[in-house]
Amino acid sequence: VLATNIQSIEARKWFPCWDEPEFKTTFQIHFHHNVKIFLKWKFVDLFVVQVQQDCLHLDTDFTMKPLSYEVRTPSEIKSLFSFPIYIKAPVILLMIQHIMGKEFQDIIKNYTNTYFRKSPTPDDLWNMMQVNLDNPELGNPTMKDIMENWVRENNYPIVNVRRTELTLEISQDECINEHYQQKALQWIPITFTTWEQLDFDNTTPHHWIPPKDSTKYNISISLTNKNGWIILNLQQTGYYRVKYDNKSLNAITYYLRFLKYIDIHVLNRAQLIDDTYYFLKRGEVTYDRFLRLINYLREERD
Numbered sequence: 001v002l003a004t005n006i007q008s009i010e011a012r013k014w015f016p017c018w019d020e021p022e023f024k025t026t027f028q029i030h031f032h033h034n035v036k037i038f039l040k041w042k043f044v045d046l047f048v049v050q051v052q053q054d055c056l057h058l059d060t061d062f063t064m065k066p067l068s069y070e071v072r073t074p075s076e077i078k079s080l081f082s083f084p085i086y087i088k089a090p091v092i093l094l095m096i097q098h099i100m101g102k103e104f105q106d107i108i109k110n111y112t113n114t115y116f117r118k119s120p121t122p123d124d125l126w127n128m129m130q131v132n133l134d135n136p137e138l139g140n141p142t143m144k145d146i147m148e149n150w151v152r153e154n155n156y157p158i159v160n161v162r163r164t165e166l167t168l169e170i171s172q173d174e175c176i177n178e179h180y181q182q183k184a185l186q187w188i189p190i191t192f193t194t195w196e197q198l199d200f201d202n203t204t205p206h207h208w209i210p211p212k213d214s215t216k217y218n219i220s221i222s223l224t225n226k227n228g229w230i231i232l233n234l235q236q237t238g239y240y241r242v243k244y245d246n247k248s249l250n251a252i253t254y255y256l257r258f259l260k261y262i263d264i265h266v267l268n269r270a271q272l273i274d275d276t277y278y279f280l281k282r283g284e285v286t287y288d289r290f291l292r293l294i295n296y297l298r299e300e301r302d
Contacts, residue, residue, distance in 0.1 A: 048236050048267050052091045053274050056241065059156055064088065067151040070121070092150055092241055098237040099146075099189050100129055101204040116205035122151065133208050138217070141210075146187040149211060150239070153184040157240045159209070159232060163223075163247050168230055170219040171210045173243065190219060191234040195255060200265035203237045227251055231264065236271040243279055249289065256296040266302045 058064055067088060097104045107128050109240035115124060129143035158173035172188060189205030210217050221230060232242045244252065251271065256264065264272075276293055279285040 003030065015121075027082070045267055047090075047094070051087050052094070052236060052239070053270070055091050056156060056239075056274075056278075059088065059154060064154050066154045067092065069152065080231075095189070095237060095239050096129075096147075096158050097205045098203060099131065103129075122147075134206060135208065138208060138210055141187065147229045149184045149186050153186075156189055157186045158185070159188060159240055159242050161188070161230065161232060161242060161244045161248050163245060166223045166225055168221040168223060168248070170207075170209070170221065170232065171215070172211075174213065185213065186240075187211055188240055189238050192221070192230050192232045192235065193234060194223070194230050195219075195228045195251075196224070198263050200231075200234050200268060203234050205238075227254075229255060231268050231272075233268075233271065235265055235267045241275045241278060243272070243275070243284070246289070249285075249293065253289075253293045253295075256262050257295070261296050261299060269302075 061063075079206065100107060107125075107140070111120075111125055111128055114120075121189075123144055126142065126144040126147055131137075131143055131146060133141070133143070160169075160171050160173050162169050162171070170190060170192075172185060188209040190207040190209060191203055191205050192207075193199045207219050209219065223230075229248060231252065252264075255261070256269070256272075261269065273294055276290055277284055280287065280290045
């Protein structure tokens with residue numbers, strides 16, 4: 001899937017809701033030929049680095065509106081076609097694609113066939129998607145429940161990773177925005193791998209953090225080695241940042257610098273640098289710690 005900016009009459013025939021922010025400029029291209037060339041060029045990798053990471057930097061209260069919001073004035077209507085919204089819609093759809101896994105393409109085909117030349121809403125698409133959270137304590141949220149805050153709120157969540165000896169705890173950060181207001185909590189799809197597994201290809205989430213203010217829903221992971229590491233958000237398929245505590249970041253830094261950095265997926269290497277730089281600018285990571293993290297770049301070849 002290649003998300004790109006296209007304005008097309010044909011697109012409106014297939015997606016009457018094309019001009020709604022959730023769908024604006026999101027189009028799917030299937031490559032049936034020259035797949036090896038497509039993979040070699042790493043278009044999806046470029047999308048994550050050049051579009052998704054830019055979107056994270058732009059997604060503030062001062063720069064970006066939610067994907068779906070009411071407009072009342074001509075200037076607000078014009079803002080629906082702003083560059084930030086153009087880039088955020090495909091980023092969110094990329095996350096949905098990985099949430100749904102192999103079913104995603106079939107769902108999109110069914111959607112286009114069912115609502116061809118009709119006037120569907122985003123809810124019509126959500127209703128075609130079923131999510132199994134594999135955790136009775138989380139209830140049975142619908143895809144609409146999960147996506148509600150993602151499309152109606154701006155900003156993005158931050159996931160914290162904290163360790164105590166051989167236990168890692170993953171939680172949602174209760175952040176405030178630039179106006180010192182509490183950010184809305186999200187349903188966050190969690191994917192991760194460890195230094196033992198090194199499986200960066202399983203990007204379908206098997207863990208979720210619900211939008212609830214309770215440590216009851218934190219995710220605990222046991223480690224077999226106090227120097228082992230865990231990396232979240234595989235291939236940066238989720239639209240959130242990850243903040244590691246000092247011990248966790250030190251373990252990852254050591255692996256990158258002195259062991260085999262190439263074992264960590266290139267998109268997660270880029271994510272580690274981008275996220276850590278963000279927390280550096282917020283004063284939550286020291287310059288020394290950030291410099292140690294990027295020290296391995298002298299060996300980087302990708």
